[in-house]
Amino acid sequence: MTPYVVGVLFPLVFTFLFRSSKNPKKRGVPIDVGGEPGFAIRNSQFPSPVITAWEGIYTLAERFELSCKQHHNKRFLGTRKLISTENEVTEDGRSFEKLHLGEYEWLTYGKAFETVCNFASGLAQLGHRKEERVAIFADTREEWFLALQGCFRRNVTVVTIYASLGEEALWHSLNETEVTTVICGSKELRKLVDISGQLDTVKRVICMDVDIPSNASSVEQSGQWKIISFADVQSLGRENPIDAELPAPADIAVIMYTSGSTGLPKGVMMTHANVLSVVSAVMSLVPNLANKDVYMAYLPLAHILELAAENVISAVGSAIGYGTPLTLTDASNKIKRGTKGDATVLRPTLMAAVPAILDRVRDGVRKNVDAKGGLAKKLFDLAYSRRMSAINGSWLGFWGLERLLWNSLVFRKVRAILGGRVRFVLSGGAPLSGDTQRFINICLGAPICQGYGLTETCAGGTFSEVDDMSVGRAGAPLSCSFIKLVNWSEGGYLTTDLPMPRGEIVIGGPNVTYGYFKNEEKTKEVYKVDERGMRWFYTGDIGQFHADGCLEIIDRKKDIVKLQHGEYVSLGKVEAALIVSPYVDNIMLYVDPFHSYCVALVVAAQHALEAWAAKQGINYNDFAALCEKEESVKEVHASLVKAAKNAHLEKFEIPTKIKLLSEPWTPESGLVTAALKLKREIIRKTFGDDLARLYG
Numbered sequence: 135m136t137p138y139v140v141g142v143l144f145p146l147v148f149t150f151l152f153r154s155s156k157n158p159k160k161r162g163v164p165i166d167v168g169g170e171p172g173f174a175i176r177n178s179q180f181p182s183p184v185i186t187a188w189e190g191i192y193t194l195a196e197r198f199e200l201s202c203k204q205h206h207n208k209r210f211l212g213t214r215k216l217i218s219t220e221n222e223v224t225e226d227g228r229s230f231e232k233l234h235l236g237e238y239e240w241l242t243y244g245k246a247f248e249t250v251c252n253f254a255s256g257l258a259q260l261g262h263r264k265e266e267r268v269a270i271f272a273d274t275r276e277e278w279f280l281a282l283q284g285c286f287r288r289n290v291t292v293v294t295i296y297a298s299l300g301e302e303a304l305w306h307s308l309n310e311t312e313v314t315t316v317i318c319g320s321k322e323l324r325k326l327v328d329i330s331g332q333l334d335t336v337k338r339v340i341c342m343d344v345d346i347p348s349n350a351s352s353v354e355q356s357g358q359w360k361i362i363s364f365a366d367v368q369s370l371g372r373e374n375p376i377d378a379e380l381p382a383p384a385d386i387a388v389i390m391y392t393s394g395s396t397g398l399p400k401g402v403m404m405t406h407a408n409v410l411s412v413v414s415a416v417m418s419l420v421p422n423l424a425n426k427d428v429y430m431a432y433l434p435l436a437h438i439l440e441l442a443a444e445n446v447i448s449a450v451g452s453a454i455g456y457g458t459p460l461t462l463t464d465a466s467n468k469i470k471r472g473t474k475g476d477a478t479v480l481r482p483t484l485m486a487a488v489p490a491i492l493d494r495v496r497d498g499v500r501k502n503v504d505a506k507g508g509l510a511k512k513l514f515d516l517a518y519s520r521r522m523s524a525i526n527g528s529w530l531g532f533w534g535l536e537r538l539l540w541n542s543l544v545f546r547k548v549r550a551i552l553g554g555r556v557r558f559v560l561s562g563g564a565p566l567s568g569d570t571q572r573f574i575n576i577c578l579g580a581p582i583c584q585g586y587g588l589t590e591t592c593a594g595g596t597f598s599e600v601d602d603m604s605v606g607r608a609g610a611p612l613s614c615s616f617i618k619l620v621n622w623s624e625g626g627y628l629t630t631d632l633p634m635p636r637g638e639i640v641i642g643g644p645n646v647t648y649g650y651f652k653n654e655e656k657t658k659e660v661y662k663v664d665e666r667g668m669r670w671f672y673t674g675d676i677g678q679f680h681a682d683g684c685l686e687i688i689d690r691k692k693d694i695v696k697l698q699h700g701e702y703v704s705l706g707k708v709e710a711a712l713i714v715s716p717y718v719d720n721i722m723l724y725v726d727p728f729h730s731y732c733v734a735l736v737v738a739a740q741h742a743l744e745a746w747a748a749k750q751g752i753n754y755n756d757f758a759a760l761c762e763k764e765e766s767v768k769e770v771h772a773s774l775v776k777a778a779k780n781a782h783l784e785k786f787e788i789p790t791k792i793k794l795l796s797e798p799w800t801p802e803s804g805l806v807t808a809a810l811k812l813k814r815e816i817i818r819k820t821f822g823d824d825l826a827r828l829y830g
């Protein structure tokens with residue numbers, strides 16, 4: 135019983151003594167800007183946008199070279215050694231590849247610089263001219279970052295492509311940018327081989343893996359491509375060194391293909407100055423960011439969030455350890471049972487994450503606690519609610535002694551999942567739910583800061599600060615950005631709204647990119663240069679500004695649709711409310727403008743639905759059959775209605791009919807983006823018949 139007594143009495147006294155007065159700090163302040171009239175806010179500490187945090191440094195290439203000189207002998211990039219690969223066969227006969235991975239092997243800053251220089255020379259030696267573009271088409275790994283820096287040293291523009299991109303989008307990106315050299319892993323090389331007949335401009339493929347797939351050699355023999363390993367390019371460069379040709383700040387560093395939710399991907403052109411301004415701004419957000427930090431890298435480097443983050447880490451001389459989402463923890467899918475996940479071995483202090491991953495961590499912990507039940511669950515719930523009220527009551531309490539108590543008693547085990555040392559989590563890519571933010575906050579005992587930005591603004595936008603304990607907001611403008619809200623009258627969002635100004639979010643500053651590659655029309659539509667020479671990007675997102683200058687994302691222009699009788703339904707808002715149901719793994723709300731009600735496609739959560747079926751004594755062949763059953767549909771629908779009521783949704787926002795699906799939506803299936811956002815158009819087409827039936 136002791137923990138209960140200490141846990142209740144002590145904190146009460148403590149919280150009472152240290153209750154701080156709530157005087158909201160101004161994080162963003164209004165500013166007068168040009169362009170379309172609106173309500174604009176800047177970071178309260180920076181009167182004009184930051185261009186660089188380092189005197190005399192204006193490109194990523196210069197920043198990297200300086201870091202390597204400053205931190206020559208420090209460890210920089212780490213990759214785990216593969217000990218063995220095994221196939222595990224499940225009860226229903228499916229086979230999964232499991233990895234046994236060893237310790238991290240580290241490259242120092244000095245060694246990394248040597249590799250980068252050799253790679254740059256080797257690339258030139260291979261015959262790649264610097265006006266030609268290189269594409270990196272691979273999962274996040276050490277060689278990805280090294281290749282990127284290698285290209286920068288030769289002023290070669292890098293086209294980045296998600297490893298999960300489909301064939302058509304892949305071919306489109308490579309053809310549009312006339313790429314001559316592709317850098318990829320052996321898995322992606324197989325995809326390239328399949329479309330080799332259509333790749334007219336590609337002349338060279340650099341494979342990061344040693345094992346080059348056997349049928350790739352047929353393409354090589356036909357004389358179409360030269361295939362060479364990453365290591366061989368380095369050796370070639372070591373033997374034939376060439377001087378660097380460093381880029382200028384306004385040169386295009388990266389053309390980043392976003393896996394858009396509709397149509398073919400668009401390539402966003404970013405200059406060195408663009409990325410550097412964001413890297414400079416993000417630097418000041420992480421408290422005491424220094425070279426003793428260790429960063430867990432596992433998000434796609436083809437995403438601006440990860441690309442910027444790794445450049446920040448290398449700028450301060452910290453270490454980057456690589457991993458993958460499928461090997462992150464001891465319990466991850468691809469980790470051989472009984473061996474360690476990436477985070478447990480690396481023990482990172484910093485991480486970036488997308489909300490979908492954090493949601494999964496939360497659900498995993500909750501499930502575990504529920505399964506244990508009994509005293510363990512009671513203790514967890516008590517600890518959780520105590521921490522919650524401490525955060526609600528006073529900021530000081532959060533860091534107080536009670537926190538130490540609960541951390542050592544309850545949350546230590548949760549922290550251990552990620553190695554036990556995480557002190558800062560950066561979340562971006564999509565809005566994070568308040569519930570998840572708090573949960574991770576409390577269980578990890580680390581601040582989790584939410585950012586808002588887009589590829590088009592080089593991830594620049596807003597960022598919540600470490601001492602901001604509120605949830606559901608995206609923070610104040612970064613020091614490199616101005617954020618403006620403009621009227622969107624059709625949607626009913628005005629800058630004159632009370633209690634807060636609302637409107638479409640427009641981002642301006644040195645971070646705003648040049649536009650879309652070879653797509654003047656689309657560029658003109660969403661980028662505008664004002665009479666003072668500042669570039670603005672129209673995001674299509676709807677936001678509101680709180681009194682302290684922090685932005686909250688409340689909607690998306692595209693995701694608001696009108697029903698037959700004129701009511702507006704915000705798809706994202708409703709989906710976020712309904713996904714809370716334990717039976718829902720994913721959900722897409724659909725509205726036919728010629729009807730007065732909406733319907734939904736629901737990917738059922740297998741574990742929860744099967745548990746329910748077992749309780750009800752329902753017989754079924756497989757999960758797909760269970761999803762077809764009328765009882766299942768009824769049960770899930772009832773739980774959606776309950777979730778909708780809890781979230782105070784309007785009647786017309788609740789789907790009248792639903793279709794249960796048994797297969798999860800993954801980036802590989804093409805139904806969601808790599809950041810796990812719904813690709814509405816594609817889902818709509820794929821399940822067109824089902825949707826028609828729901829309205830039938």
Ligand SMILES: *[C@@H]1O[C@H](CO)[C@@H](O)[C@H](O)[C@H]1NC(C)=O
Nearest residue numbers: 171172173620621628629630
């Ligand atoms: C937005 O619209 C409202 C109502 O029409 C108007 O009063 C306000 O001035 C507009 N704001 C701007 C910045 O134009």
Ligand SMILES: *[C@@H]1O[C@H](CO)[C@@H](O)[C@H](O)[C@H]1NC(C)=O
Nearest residue numbers: 264265289379380381382385
């Ligand atoms: C870098 O390359 C681009 C495109 O090839 C070129 O226009 C630019 O002048 C180069 N920059 C420098 C500093 O040479």
Ligand SMILES: *[C@@H]1O[C@H](CO)[C@@H](O)[C@H](O)[C@H]1NC(C)=O
Nearest residue numbers: 306308309310311312334652
């Ligand atoms: C491939 O790209 C080239 C040059 O950008 C363009 O002329 C051609 O139309 C593209 N091919 C197709 C089939 O779109």
Ligand SMILES: *[C@@H]1O[C@H](CO)[C@@H](O)[C@H](O)[C@H]1NC(C)=O
Nearest residue numbers: 324327328329347348349350
């Ligand atoms: C190459 O081999 C893979 C299997 O390893 C196969 O899926 C693919 O179709 C092959 N491609 C060609 C062009 O033969």
Ligand SMILES: *[C@@H]1O[C@H](CO)[C@@H](O)[C@H](O)[C@H]1NC(C)=O
Nearest residue numbers: 519520521522523524525526
């Ligand atoms: C903390 O505050 C939030 C809203 O600010 C509220 O929903 C929640 O119930 C509060 N929790 C406790 C334990 O007081």
Ligand SMILES: CC(=O)N[C@H]1CO[C@H](CO)[C@@H](O)[C@@H]1O
Nearest residue numbers: 183643644645646667668669
């Ligand atoms: C590429 C770009 O938009 N550059 C702009 C960055 O911001 C400065 C002012 O802050 C402008 O002068 C540049 O034109």
